[in-house]
Amino acid sequence: MKLSVVKELLNAEVLTGHEQLDRNVTNAYAADLMSDVLSSLDDKTILLTGLTNTHAVRTAEMMDIHSIVFVRGKSPDEETLKMAETNGIVTMKTDMILFVASGILYNEGLRGAVIVR
Amino acid sequence: MIAIQRSYAVEKNDFTKAGEVSSNIKKIMKQVGVEPEIIRRVSVAAYESEMNIIIHSYGGTIDFMITPEYIKLVACDRGPGIENIELAMKKGYSTAPQNVREMGFGAGMGLPNIKRCSDEFIIESEYKSHTKLVLVFKQSM
Ligand SMILES: Nc1ncnc2c1ncn2[C@@H]1O[C@H](COP(=O)(O)OP(=O)(O)OP(=O)(O)O)[C@@H](O)[C@H]1O
Ligand SMILES: [Mg+2]
Numbered sequence: 001m002k003l004s005v006v007k008e009l010l011n012a013e014v015l016t017g018h019e020q021l022d023r024n025v026t027n028a029y030a031a032d033l034m035s036d037v038l039s040s041l042d043d044k045t046i047l048l049t050g051l052t053n054t055h056a057v058r059t060a061e062m063m064d065i066h067s068i069v070f071v072r073g074k075s076p077d078e079e080t081l082k083m084a085e086t087n088g089i090v091t092m093k094t095d096m097i098l099f100v101a102s103g104i105l106y107n108e109g110l111r112g113a114v115i116v117r
Numbered sequence: 118m119i120a121i122q123r124s125y126a127v128e129k130n131d132f133t134k135a136g137e138v139s140s141n142i143k144k145i146m147k148q149v150g151v152e153p154e155i156i157r158r159v160s161v162a163a164y165e166s167e168m169n170i171i172i173h174s175y176g177g178t179i180d181f182m183i184t185p186e187y188i189k190l191v192a193c194d195r196g197p198g199i200e201n202i203e204l205a206m207k208k209g210y211s212t213a214p215q216n217v218r219e220m221g222f223g224a225g226m227g228l229p230n231i232k233r234c235s236d237e238f239i240i241e242s243e244y245k246s247h248t249k250l251v252l253v254f255k256q257s258m
Contacts, residue, residue, distance in 0.1 A: 033218070035226035038161050039233070051221040058136035059221075062143065062160040064153075 001025055001110055003067055003090055006046065009104050010094040012069060016081055017090030023066055029113040030102045034059040040113040048101055052076040057083045057091075066090060071098045121145060121183045127167055127194075129176040132220065139164040142181050142190075149183060151256065158234040159188055159254050165227040166192035166250055172217055174248065190235075190252040199242040206232070206240070 004021040007014060029040050030048040037059050048069045049056050057080055060068055067090040075093060084091045094101055125138040143160045170177045177194025199205045206228050213223030232238045237253035
């Protein structure tokens with residue numbers, strides 16, 4: 001699924017990486033605790049989170065996760081967005097809660113990220 | 118590939134710089150052309166180690182070394198040490214306080230994940246003294 005489609009489905013506002021919306025995602029991870037995300041295995045994963053600080057972006061950076069959706073209408077601060085920009089990470093925000101945003105994307109074909117048992 | 122060695126200081130509770138060391142380490146690995154899958158494992162282990170020093174310790178250091186055969190990370194701090202290592206290694210065990218959890222830490226997944234990511238994992242800790250992690254990642258070159 002292209003990020004431009006994710007944006008449409010979640011009625012989201014793109015915050016960084018406007019030129020990279022043709023990137024493809026196949027899997028998603030939804031979490032607010034980043035160590036959970038850090039134990040996920042595959043790339044091509046999109047991260048949905050209510051966490052809007054630099055830790056979310058750092059986690060994405062370490063994992064080669066190239067896109068983040070901030071949920072519940074929360075906006076990250078300048079520093080967080082700058083860090084995303086520097087690392088070429090697409091970020092967007094939606095007013096939807098985590099459950100609803102995840103449900104919509106699942107319904108449209110995205111699947112859960114592969115995790116470690 | 119030439120051998121590279123770096124040493125970084127990591128301060129207690131320094132959340133503004135959190136992740137800078139790991140970010141640096143990741144850049145170096147990219148520059149020298151380490152395999153992407155290894156870069157990912159080292160980066161994740163470095164980041165979890167860095168955060169543990171920031172959150173749980175009085176401060177410490179991360180030493181990083183790349184040779185053609187392996188990559189080595191040594192994370193060492195000045196205490197307070199881990200009272201029960203076996204418990205600390207359990208998935209989900211965390212003593213992170215609520216304010217730290219609100220920042221997105223404290224899943225209790227850090228140490229088990231560091232172990233999973235590394236090819237050799239040694240944890241040494243003395244209660245009221247120090248904690249030291251020695252991590253080795255093999256390079257197949
Ligand atoms: N360097 C350290 N010094 C002292 N205690 C530590 C150190 N590293 C880990 N611990 C202890 O071990 C516990 C488990 O660590 P672990 O990294 O697995 O989880 P966490 O840091 O609590 O949460 P997460 O890593 O998922 O954000 C910590 O809650 C803490 O009590
Ligand atoms: Mg930890």
